Amino acid sequence: MASFGIHLGADYSCVARIGETGQPEIIKNVFGEHTTPSVVYFEDPTNVVVGREAKACAARHPDLVVSRAQRQMGRSVEILAHGRRHSPESISALILGELAQDAADASGEEVSDVVITVPAYFGVSAREATRKAGAIAGLNVLAIVDEPVAAALHYDAGGTRTLLVYHLGGDGFAAAVVRVSPEEIRVVSMDGEYGLGGADWDEMLVADLVERFQAGHPGSRAADDEEFRRELAAGAEDIRKQLGGVESCRFTARFAGDVSEIEVTRADFEDRTYHLLARTLTITERTFRAAMERGVPGFDEVVLAGDAVRMPGVASGLESLFGVPLRMHEPELAVAKGAARYALIESIDGATVEGVARLHNDPGKRITTVVPRAVGIKIIERVEVHDAASRARSKSSRVSFPIVHLLRAGTPLPARTEALRFLTAYPDQAEILVEIWEQASSIESDRPEDNEHIVDCVIGGLPPLPLGSPVEVTFEMETGGLLRARAVELVTGADLHVELQFQG
Incomplete structure (x- = not known):
């Protein structure tokens, strides 16, 4: 076959x-x-x-x-x-x-x-x-x-x-x-x-066509009409393709009885x-x-x-x-x-x-190939904050939830990370939630809003653990694209294994 x-x-x-x-x-x-x-x-x-x-x-x-x-x-x-x-x-x-x-x-x-x-x-x-x-x-x-x-x-x-x-x-x-x-x-x-992509170039052309149509027909409400803009978008795609082979082309824009013949040049388009x-x-x-x-x-x-x-x-x-x-x-x-x-x-x-x-x-x-997007986990991070303005020099803590990337984008495959150690966040913690996230934009960031949540995994059934009990997390990605994540709670030896097939 x-x-x-x-x-x-x-x-x-x-x-x-x-x-x-x-x-x-x-x-x-x-x-x-x-x-x-x-x-x-x-x-x-x-x-x-x-x-x-x-x-x-x-x-x-x-x-x-x-x-x-x-x-x-x-x-x-x-x-x-x-x-x-x-x-x-x-x-x-x-x-x-x-x-x-x-x-x-x-x-x-x-x-x-x-x-x-x-x-x-x-x-x-x-x-x-x-x-x-x-x-x-x-x-x-x-x-x-x-x-x-x-x-x-x-x-x-x-x-x-x-x-x-x-x-x-x-x-x-x-x-x-x-x-x-x-x-x-x-x-x-x-x-x-x-x-x-090309759609962004089309949007710039649409904006240019609207602006020039409005200049020829002051007071027209064409700019606010969705159907008019969709027609311009279809025309913009054709203009973009034509300008790859000619120096200029013309487009006829119509709205509510008004008509404009608009010339678009390659030089203006490039600028x-x-x-x-x-x-x-x-x-x-x-x-x-x-x-x-x-x-x-x-x-x-x-x-x-x-x-x-x-x-x-x-x-x-x-x-x-x-x-x-x-x-x-x-x-x-x-x-x-x-x-x-x-x-x-x-x-x-x-x-x-x-x-x-x-x-x-x-x-x-x-x-x-390589890792397409950085992959990691969300952690709880407490940072002590000192109030320098207070006479008592009070101290408090600020809690944040950064994403720690274990596999970086562009890492050659196959890849395996070293075990990274984390600590339980609360006294008497009986389960550990492991959230797997991936980088969402082209620039790596530890902020959750710059990442996308993939899956939640839980190590459950644990005895109440003291605050600060160690947990080790490792990631592995094969050449074919299979992502494996493992988390081990080191006091009891309880662990979890996760497999995510993303490619190949």
Whole structure:
């Protein structure tokens, strides 16, 4: 049975497989298109529409259309449509099911075994939610793979090289330094920012179009009209893509009988959005510095992936920053094609050996990556506070609840932490609550609001323990992504073991 790679994107998704030539090929959808909008329209309680037609309904039925569900993956979010509750996982499952059905119809093969891509900045919960979405769709998820890793596989032309991957999608950005060789694909460093993608450039364009429309029609209430702004948003996406190949383009904006022909130039667009590009370049530099700290002195080329990398300014910004060759080959399809190669590596069996032999890649190639987000536990910390203004020099304590990260983001896998010792917080404590949290933003922080809660675990049935009884906690993460946590209460020897599968 064949295996397939699925790029489940925030804006667009697509499916690929290894073709008869031994090279990855995109399977077109029912409309003969390479990509399918990641949009779901609940037409009525019994009929769901996915893809291009759903996207076309967004302006008319915004309350029944769901887009960018990927942004909510792993979070407790309810989406209501016709009185029925849906989750980001169930929405993504509808998209995956549509992709699988279209691919099966086009290829004549059952689509069951799949590799699904996720943004590099996805943490434990979001990755597990993606796996769950695949299961809901009736798919056998062989692995979850980071988009930059899939992109590196797409650009792997044999030999040994170091690639700097710049991936800019519709709803997120990631950079990675990846070492490719005949034996392995090894991620040296990886970083990214959730919510920094082509959609942000579109929002800047929308603001510009609104401002210029209002200037031509003083007193118009267009700026406050949601339908007008949605129409501009659809137009902004087209403008962004056009400006990758032309110096200027025109857009017709209409509202309440008023019409404006607005010209948008590439130069103005680049100026207005340069701060967004600069953020991606800062993250890219940070990723490269992390690789240098791990012994990688440089890279051979920069490779581009994602449906937003053709935007004006991206290539020139990277060339100015690094001064090395850029490669941009089918960037919108690179992740899906790389996922197809990953799927082939994952599904080696008698039925696929012939296909593997036709690839220039070693079918036994190892793929190793890094911890995507720092993972740790919440602790209780008491700090004594001295009141210098008081004559009695009174003393009190302040209680805080910081997150102590045991596994740091970017740590090469497999990884195991040293046992970290903590103390019970209260006299006569009879149970110990271990809260596992992960870093939520691209910058590590010990504040709970900058982290996301994954799971609670309890060591119970203990005899009353004195204040300050020792507890040791260790984390371990395998190359395949299995996270193990162990906490041991050292007085009684009572412990707990937790396993969380987040990837691979």
